[in-house]
Amino acid sequence: VADARFAKPLDHALISNLAKTHKVLITIEQGAQGGFGAMVLHYLADTGLLDGPLAVRSMTLPDRFIDQAAPDAMYADAGLTATDIAATALQALKRTPVSV
Amino acid sequence: MPSLLDDIKTPSDLKNLSDQQLAQLADELRVDVIEAVSRTGGHLGSSLGVVELTVALHAVFDTPKDKLIWDVGHQCYPHKVLTGRRSGMNTLRQEGGLSGFTKRSESPYDPFGAAHSSTSISAAHGFTVARDLGQDTGDAIAVIGDGSISAGMAYEALNNAGAEGRRMFVILNDNEMSIAPPVGAMSKYMSGLAGTALAQFNAFGQDIETVLPGPMRDHARRARQLVTGAAASQGTIFEELGFEYIGPIDGHDMSQLLSVLRSARTRGKGPVLIHCCTVKGKGYAPAETSADKYHGVAKFDVASGAQMKSGANAPSYTAVFGQTLTQLAEKDSKIVGITAAMPSGTGLDLFAQRFSDRMFDVGIAEQHGVTFAAGLAASGLKPFCAIYSTFLQRGYDQIVHDVALQNLPVRFAIDRAGLVGADGATHAGAFDIGFLTALPNMVVMAAADEAELVHMITTAAAHDTGPIAFRYPPWHRDRRQHSARRQAAANRQRTHCAPGSGYCVAILRRTSGGGAEGRRPHISTGR
Numbered sequence: 001v002a003d004a005r006f007a008k009p010l011d012h013a014l015i016s017n018l019a020k021t022h023k024v025l026i027t028i029e030q031g032a033q034g035g036f037g038a039m040v041l042h043y044l045a046d047t048g049l050l051d052g053p054l055a056v057r058s059m060t061l062p063d064r065f066i067d068q069a070a071p072d073a074m075y076a077d078a079g080l081t082a083t084d085i086a087a088t089a090l091q092a093l094k095r096t097p098v099s100v
Numbered sequence: 101m102p103s104l105l106d107d108i109k110t111p112s113d114l115k116n117l118s119d120q121q122l123a124q125l126a127d128e129l130r131v132d133v134i135e136a137v138s139r140t141g142g143h144l145g146s147s148l149g150v151v152e153l154t155v156a157l158h159a160v161f162d163t164p165k166d167k168l169i170w171d172v173g174h175q176c177y178p179h180k181v182l183t184g185r186r187s188g189m190n191t192l193r194q195e196g197g198l199s200g201f202t203k204r205s206e207s208p209y210d211p212f213g214a215a216h217s218s219t220s221i222s223a224a225h226g227f228t229v230a231r232d233l234g235q236d237t238g239d240a241i242a243v244i245g246d247g248s249i250s251a252g253m254a255y256e257a258l259n260n261a262g263a264e265g266r267r268m269f270v271i272l273n274d275n276e277m278s279i280a281p282p283v284g285a286m287s288k289y290m291s292g293l294a295g296t297a298l299a300q301f302n303a304f305g306q307d308i309e310t311v312l313p314g315p316m317r318d319h320a321r322r323a324r325q326l327v328t329g330a331a332a333s334q335g336t337i338f339e340e341l342g343f344e345y346i347g348p349i350d351g352h353d354m355s356q357l358l359s360v361l362r363s364a365r366t367r368g369k370g371p372v373l374i375h376c377c378t379v380k381g382k383g384y385a386p387a388e389t390s391a392d393k394y395h396g397v398a399k400f401d402v403a404s405g406a407q408m409k410s411g412a413n414a415p416s417y418t419a420v421f422g423q424t425l426t427q428l429a430e431k432d433s434k435i436v437g438i439t440a441a442m443p444s445g446t447g448l449d450l451f452a453q454r455f456s457d458r459m460f461d462v463g464i465a466e467q468h469g470v471t472f473a474a475g476l477a478a479s480g481l482k483p484f485c486a487i488y489s490t491f492l493q494r495g496y497d498q499i500v501h502d503v504a505l506q507n508l509p510v511r512f513a514i515d516r517a518g519l520v521g522a523d524g525a526t527h528a529g530a531f532d533i534g535f536l537t538a539l540p541n542m543v544v545m546a547a548a549d550e551a552e553l554v555h556m557i558t559t560a561a562a563h564d565t566g567p568i569a570f571r572y573p574p575w576h577r578d579r580r581q582h583s584a585r586r587q588a589a590a591n592r593q594r595t596h597c598a599p600g601s602g603y604c605v606a607i608l609r610r611t612s613g614g615g616a617e618g619r620r621p622h623i624s625t626g627r
Contacts, residue, residue, distance in 0.1 A: 035533030068524030
C-alpha cells in the first residue's frame with residue numbers, strides 16, 4: 001500500500017514505477033468520482049500505461065448521496081470498507097473472493 | 101391537565117385549539133422535544149428557541165399548501181413533532197431514521213430541504229413566483245436566524261424579493277446566537293433594533309398598525325418610530341430593501357405571535373419581514389445557561405443536563421490542526437486564521453486563545469471568507485482558511501477566480517472530509533478533491549493520520565508560491581478498522597500508511613522487484 005498524500009501535483013515517478021512493476025493498481029479515496037482516481041487515470045492514459053497488461057480499479061464514493069448513519073455504516077453503504085477493498089483487489093486479480 | 105399534543109396528528113388539528121390551548125400545546129411540545137433529543141442527541145438549543153413560533157406558524161398558516169421553509173433546518177424538531185413525525189423522533193439522525201434537517205423526501209410539510217444556511221429566502225421567493233405563475237401552492241414563509249442572515253445569499257434574496265414586491269413572509273428569528281455568538285455589523289444592527297425599548301410593546305408595520313385596537317396602535321407607532329429613527333423617511337434596512345418590517349416581537353409570547361402573524365397573513369400585500377426575538381435553548385435551564393446554548397448535543401440526562409460524550413469520537417484531527425497551527429504561529433507572525441462561524445469546530449478556537457488579533461471569524465460567509473483570505477495573502481500574510489469540506493463548496497468561484505487564478509498562497513484546512521455520520525448527505529465532504537484538483541496552481545493533499553496532518557500543516561505554511569489545501573476526516577482513525585486493514589495488507593506488503601481521509605494507491609501484487617515498496621513521494625512535506 002502506497003500513501004499518495006498528494007492528489008496534485010501527482011508524484012508521476014511513483015505512479016509510473018508502481019504501474020510498471022505491478023499487475024494491479026487500485027486507487028482509493030474518501031471522495032466522489034472525479035478526484036484522485038481520475039487524476040491517476042488521466043496520467044496513466046496519457047503516458048500509455050493503460051495500454052499494457054496493468055489492471056486498474058478506482059474506488060471512490062458511489063455516484064449517489066448517502067444518508068446519515070454511523071460512520072462505519074456509511075462507508076459500508078459506500079462500498080469503501082476493508083472488505084470491499086480486498087474484494088476489489090481479488091476480483092482484479094481474478095481470484096475467488098475470500099473473507100478478510 | 102390532559103395532553104393536547106397527543107391529539108395533534110397534523111397541523112390542521114391546531115385549528116381547533118384556542119389561543120390559550122396553543123400556548124399550553126407549546127409547553128407540552130417543548131417538554132417532548134427535550135425528552136426526544138435527550139435520547140438521540142441533536143440540535144437542541146435552536147429547536148427550543150422556536151417552539152412557540154412553530155406552533156403559531158402552523159396554527160395561522162395553512163401548511164402544507166403554504167410553504168414553511170426553515171433556514172438550515174436544524175431548528176425543525178418541533179416542526180417534525182407537529183407534522184406527523186412525533187413517533188419517529190427516537191430515530192433522529194440515525195441510520196434509516198429521521199434526518200436532523202428538513203428533507204423533501206421525508207414529509208410534504210418539508211417543502212424545501214436545508215442544512216447549509218441562508219437559502220430559505222431564495223427558496224421562498226421561488227415558491228412565491230411559482231404561485232404567481234399559477235402553480236398550486238400557497239404563501240411561502242421563510243424562517244431565518246440572525247446568524248444565517250450574515251451570509252450574502254440572504255441579502256441577494258431580500259434584494260430580489262423586495263424589488264419584485266410579491267406577497268411573501270420572512271420571519272427573522274433573532275436569538276443573537278448562531279453556533280458561536282454571531283459576529284459582524286449586521287448582528288449588531290439587529291441587536292440595536294431589538295434593544296430599542298420594545299420589551300413590552302410590539303411595533304407593527306404601518307399598514308398592520310391600523311387594524312390594532314387604539315391604545316396598542318399608539319404604542320406600536322411610537323415603538324416603530326424608535327426603531328426606524330426620528331426621521332419619517334428613514335426605515336430599517338429591510339424596509340429600504342422593499343420589505344414591510346414588523347417588530348421586534350417576543351417570539352415566546354404566544355398571543356403576540358398569533359396576533360402579529362394573523363394580521364400579517366390577513367393584511368400582507370407585498371414582502372413582509374417579521375422580526376421575532378427568541379432565546380436559544382428557551383425553557384430548559386441547562387441549555388439557556390450553557391455558552392453554546394446546547395446548539396448540538398450528545399445524548400443527555402434531562403434532570404441534570406449532563407451530556408454523555410463519546411470518547412471514541414473525539415475530534416483529534418481538529419485539535420491537532422489547532423495546536424499545530426498555534427505552534428507554527430509562535431515562530432511566524434505572518435500566519436493568520438480564518439473561520440466562517442466555526443471557531444471550535446475547526447480547532448481555530450485554540451489558535452484564537454493565543455493569537456486573538458490574528459484570528460478572524462467572518463460569520464457564515466464562506467464566499468467573503470475565501471476572498472478575504474486572498475486579500476490577506478496578496479499583501480504578504482499567510483492565511484489559513486479553515487472551512488469544512490461541505491461548506492467550502494459555498495466559496496468555489498472565490499477559490500477559482502480570486503485564489504487559484506491569481507495564484508495566491510491561501511492555505512485551505514479542510515476538516516470533515518469524507519462521510520460524516522449523523523449529519524448525513526448534506527454535510528458529506530465528498531467533492532473537495534475533485535473541485536480542487538481541477539484548478540491550475542492548486543496543491544491538494546490528504547492526511548492519512550494525525551502525524552501526517554502535522555507535516556501537511558507545516559508544508560502549507562512553508563509553501564508560499566501558490567494556493568495549497570489539505571483535507572482530513574472528522575474522527576481519528578478507527579483503531580479496529582485500522583488494524584483490520586493492517587492485517588489484510590500484511591499478507592501482501594508492508595503497510596506504509598493506512599488509507600485515512602484521503603487516497604492511497606494500493607498495490608496488490610508485485611510483478612518484479614521494482615523497489616516501490618519503500619518509496620515516498622518526492623514532494624517535501626516540510627519535515
